[in-house]
Amino acid sequence: GQQLNQSPQSMFIQEGEDVSMNCTSSSIFNTWLWYKQDPGEGPVLLIALYKAGELTSNGRLTAQFGTTRKDSFLNISASIPSDVGIYFCAGQVRGATNKLIFGTGTLLAVQP
Protein backbone atom coordinates (compact mmCIF):
# COMPACT_ATOMS: atom_id res chain seq x y z
CA GLY A 1 0.00 0.00 0.00
CA GLN A 2 0.96 3.62 -0.33
CA GLN A 3 3.19 4.94 2.41
CA LEU A 4 5.16 8.10 2.93
CA ASN A 5 8.94 8.04 3.31
CA GLN A 6 9.84 9.87 6.48
CA SER A 7 13.37 10.64 7.64
CA PRO A 8 15.25 10.36 9.77
CA GLN A 9 13.89 7.29 11.54
CA SER A 10 15.26 8.48 14.86
CA MET A 11 17.15 11.40 16.34
CA PHE A 12 19.01 11.72 19.62
CA ILE A 13 19.82 15.33 20.44
CA GLN A 14 20.76 17.62 23.28
CA GLU A 15 18.29 20.03 24.81
CA GLY A 16 18.42 23.37 22.99
CA GLU A 17 19.31 21.96 19.58
CA ASP A 18 17.18 22.49 16.51
CA VAL A 19 15.57 19.50 14.77
CA SER A 20 14.58 18.92 11.16
CA MET A 21 12.64 16.06 9.67
CA ASN A 22 10.99 15.53 6.32
CA CYS A 23 8.52 13.44 4.44
CA THR A 24 8.37 12.56 0.75
CA SER A 25 5.82 10.86 -1.43
CA SER A 26 5.51 9.63 -4.98
CA SER A 27 1.98 11.05 -5.03
CA ILE A 28 0.65 14.57 -4.85
CA PHE A 29 -1.30 15.57 -1.76
CA ASN A 30 -3.72 18.42 -1.17
CA THR A 31 -3.05 18.53 2.55
CA TRP A 32 -0.02 17.75 4.69
CA LEU A 33 -0.28 17.29 8.43
CA TRP A 34 2.20 16.70 11.23
CA TYR A 35 1.32 14.74 14.36
CA LYS A 36 3.13 13.99 17.59
CA GLN A 37 2.63 10.84 19.64
CA ASP A 38 3.52 10.64 23.31
CA PRO A 39 4.16 7.21 24.84
CA GLY A 40 0.95 5.27 25.45
CA GLU A 41 -1.22 7.81 23.67
CA GLY A 42 -2.67 8.44 20.26
CA PRO A 43 -1.14 10.96 17.86
CA VAL A 44 -2.08 14.61 18.30
CA LEU A 45 -2.22 17.11 15.46
CA LEU A 46 0.53 19.74 15.54
CA ILE A 47 0.31 21.57 12.24
CA ALA A 48 -1.84 21.36 9.11
CA LEU A 49 -0.80 22.70 5.69
CA TYR A 50 -3.24 23.24 2.85
CA LYS A 51 -1.37 24.99 0.06
CA ALA A 52 1.81 24.30 -1.90
CA GLY A 53 4.64 26.47 -0.58
CA GLU A 54 2.80 27.29 2.63
CA LEU A 55 4.93 27.86 5.71
CA THR A 56 3.13 27.59 9.05
CA SER A 57 4.35 27.96 12.62
CA ASN A 58 3.02 26.73 15.93
CA GLY A 59 5.24 28.01 18.70
CA ARG A 60 8.69 26.49 18.23
CA LEU A 61 7.43 24.30 15.39
CA THR A 62 7.53 25.32 11.76
CA ALA A 63 6.29 23.20 8.88
CA GLN A 64 6.32 23.69 5.14
CA PHE A 65 4.22 22.26 2.32
CA GLY A 66 6.65 21.51 -0.49
CA THR A 67 6.16 23.31 -3.80
CA THR A 68 5.91 20.02 -5.70
CA ARG A 69 3.12 18.93 -3.31
CA LYS A 70 5.05 15.69 -2.82
CA ASP A 71 6.96 16.62 0.30
CA SER A 72 6.80 18.41 3.63
CA PHE A 73 9.23 19.48 6.33
CA LEU A 74 9.00 19.99 10.06
CA ASN A 75 11.47 21.99 12.12
CA ILE A 76 11.59 22.24 15.89
CA SER A 77 13.69 25.02 17.31
CA ALA A 78 15.40 25.04 20.71
CA SER A 79 14.25 21.54 21.67
CA ILE A 80 13.17 20.79 25.23
CA PRO A 81 12.73 17.44 27.02
CA SER A 82 8.95 17.40 26.50
CA ASP A 83 9.52 17.32 22.72
CA VAL A 84 10.34 13.63 23.13
CA GLY A 85 8.00 11.40 21.17
CA ILE A 86 7.26 10.05 17.72
CA TYR A 87 6.49 12.54 14.97
CA PHE A 88 4.38 11.48 12.02
CA CYS A 89 3.71 13.21 8.77
CA ALA A 90 0.45 12.49 6.98
CA GLY A 91 -0.82 13.33 3.54
CA GLN A 92 -4.33 13.58 2.26
CA VAL A 93 -5.92 13.66 -1.14
CA ARG A 94 -8.99 15.64 -0.30
CA GLY A 95 -12.13 13.78 -1.06
CA ALA A 96 -15.26 12.30 0.36
CA THR A 97 -13.57 9.93 2.78
CA ASN A 98 -10.83 12.18 4.21
CA LYS A 99 -8.37 9.28 4.37
CA LEU A 100 -4.88 10.03 5.61
CA ILE A 101 -1.69 8.25 4.56
CA PHE A 102 0.91 8.29 7.32
CA GLY A 103 4.67 8.30 7.28
CA THR A 104 6.73 5.75 9.16
CA GLY A 105 7.52 8.15 11.98
CA THR A 106 10.56 9.87 13.47
CA LEU A 107 11.48 9.00 17.03
CA LEU A 108 12.91 12.03 18.83
CA ALA A 109 14.89 11.71 22.04
CA VAL A 110 16.07 14.86 23.83
CA GLN A 111 18.76 14.68 26.46
CA PRO A 112 18.57 17.39 29.15
Place this chain on the structure above:
Amino acid sequence: DAGITQSPRHKVTETGTPVTLRCHQTENHRYMYWYRQDPGHGLRLIHYSYGVKDTDKGEVSDGYSVSRSKTEDFLLTLESATSSQTSVYFCAISVDREGGYTFGSGTRLTVV
Protein backbone atom coordinates in the same frame (compact mmCIF):
# COMPACT_ATOMS: atom_id res chain seq x y z
CA ASP B 1 -12.50 18.36 22.15
CA ALA B 2 -14.12 15.46 20.33
CA GLY B 3 -14.74 12.60 22.76
CA ILE B 4 -13.37 9.31 21.52
CA THR B 5 -12.72 6.26 23.64
CA GLN B 6 -11.36 2.85 22.82
CA SER B 7 -11.92 -0.35 24.71
CA PRO B 8 -10.28 -2.40 25.94
CA ARG B 9 -6.95 -0.58 26.43
CA HIS B 10 -5.04 -3.84 26.65
CA LYS B 11 -5.87 -7.38 25.64
CA VAL B 12 -4.04 -10.67 25.45
CA THR B 13 -5.70 -13.40 23.43
CA GLU B 14 -4.86 -16.78 22.01
CA THR B 15 -4.27 -17.58 18.38
CA GLY B 16 -7.46 -18.57 16.63
CA THR B 17 -9.87 -16.77 18.93
CA PRO B 18 -12.14 -13.96 17.76
CA VAL B 19 -11.51 -10.49 19.18
CA THR B 20 -13.58 -7.33 18.95
CA LEU B 21 -12.27 -3.86 19.66
CA ARG B 22 -14.63 -0.97 20.24
CA CYS B 23 -14.37 2.70 19.33
CA HIS B 24 -16.94 5.09 20.74
CA GLN B 25 -17.40 8.76 19.90
CA THR B 26 -19.70 11.27 21.54
CA GLU B 27 -20.04 13.97 18.88
CA ASN B 28 -21.79 12.42 15.89
CA HIS B 29 -18.89 12.62 13.43
CA ARG B 30 -19.50 10.88 10.16
CA TYR B 31 -16.04 9.50 9.38
CA MET B 32 -14.30 6.93 11.56
CA TYR B 33 -11.11 4.95 10.93
CA TRP B 34 -9.18 2.01 12.31
CA TYR B 35 -5.37 2.03 12.06
CA ARG B 36 -2.72 -0.32 13.32
CA GLN B 37 0.69 0.87 14.44
CA ASP B 38 3.78 -1.28 14.11
CA PRO B 39 7.48 -0.39 14.41
CA GLY B 40 8.91 0.61 11.07
CA HIS B 41 5.48 0.88 9.44
CA GLY B 42 3.91 3.88 11.10
CA LEU B 43 0.13 3.91 11.04
CA ARG B 44 -1.64 1.81 8.43
CA LEU B 45 -5.32 2.02 7.61
CA ILE B 46 -7.33 -1.16 8.21
CA HIS B 47 -10.91 -0.09 7.54
CA TYR B 48 -12.91 3.08 7.61
CA SER B 49 -16.51 4.18 7.76
CA TYR B 50 -18.30 7.11 6.19
CA GLY B 51 -21.66 6.54 7.85
CA VAL B 52 -23.90 4.00 9.51
CA LYS B 53 -23.52 0.68 7.68
CA ASP B 54 -21.13 2.34 5.19
CA THR B 55 -17.63 0.93 5.46
CA ASP B 56 -14.71 0.26 3.17
CA LYS B 57 -11.32 -1.44 3.23
CA GLY B 58 -8.01 0.19 3.88
CA GLU B 59 -4.58 -1.03 2.86
CA VAL B 60 -4.22 -3.83 5.46
CA SER B 61 -7.77 -5.17 5.77
CA ASP B 62 -7.10 -8.92 5.41
CA GLY B 63 -8.17 -10.78 8.54
CA TYR B 64 -10.27 -7.88 9.84
CA SER B 65 -13.91 -6.91 9.58
CA VAL B 66 -15.79 -3.88 10.86
CA SER B 67 -19.31 -2.88 11.68
CA ARG B 68 -21.03 0.41 12.30
CA SER B 69 -24.65 -0.01 13.32
CA LYS B 70 -24.77 3.33 15.17
CA THR B 71 -23.04 6.62 14.41
CA GLU B 72 -21.19 6.58 17.71
CA ASP B 73 -19.73 3.06 17.60
CA PHE B 74 -17.24 1.53 15.18
CA LEU B 75 -16.24 -2.06 15.92
CA LEU B 76 -13.15 -3.85 14.64
CA THR B 77 -13.24 -7.66 14.67
CA LEU B 78 -10.42 -10.11 14.21
CA GLU B 79 -12.29 -13.21 13.14
CA SER B 80 -9.49 -15.60 14.09
CA ALA B 81 -6.56 -13.82 15.68
CA THR B 82 -3.03 -14.54 14.49
CA SER B 83 0.33 -13.56 15.94
CA SER B 84 0.87 -11.14 13.03
CA GLN B 85 -2.06 -9.14 14.36
CA THR B 86 -0.22 -8.32 17.56
CA SER B 87 -0.14 -4.55 17.36
CA VAL B 88 -1.42 -1.29 18.77
CA TYR B 89 -4.77 -0.37 17.26
CA PHE B 90 -5.96 3.21 17.00
CA CYS B 91 -9.36 4.52 16.18
CA ALA B 92 -9.71 8.01 14.73
CA ILE B 93 -12.48 10.37 13.77
CA SER B 94 -12.36 13.08 11.17
CA VAL B 95 -13.46 16.23 12.90
CA ASP B 96 -13.43 18.67 10.00
CA ARG B 97 -13.27 18.79 6.23
CA GLU B 98 -9.66 19.95 6.26
CA GLY B 99 -8.11 16.65 7.28
CA GLY B 100 -7.66 16.85 11.03
CA TYR B 101 -8.11 13.57 12.85
CA THR B 102 -8.65 13.01 16.54
CA PHE B 103 -7.26 9.71 17.74
CA GLY B 104 -8.25 7.49 20.61
CA SER B 105 -5.67 6.35 23.15
CA GLY B 106 -5.19 2.99 21.47
CA THR B 107 -5.66 -0.70 22.25
CA ARG B 108 -2.58 -2.83 22.73
CA LEU B 109 -3.41 -6.32 21.48
CA THR B 110 -1.14 -9.30 22.01
CA VAL B 111 -1.90 -12.59 20.29
CA VAL B 112 -0.07 -15.54 21.87
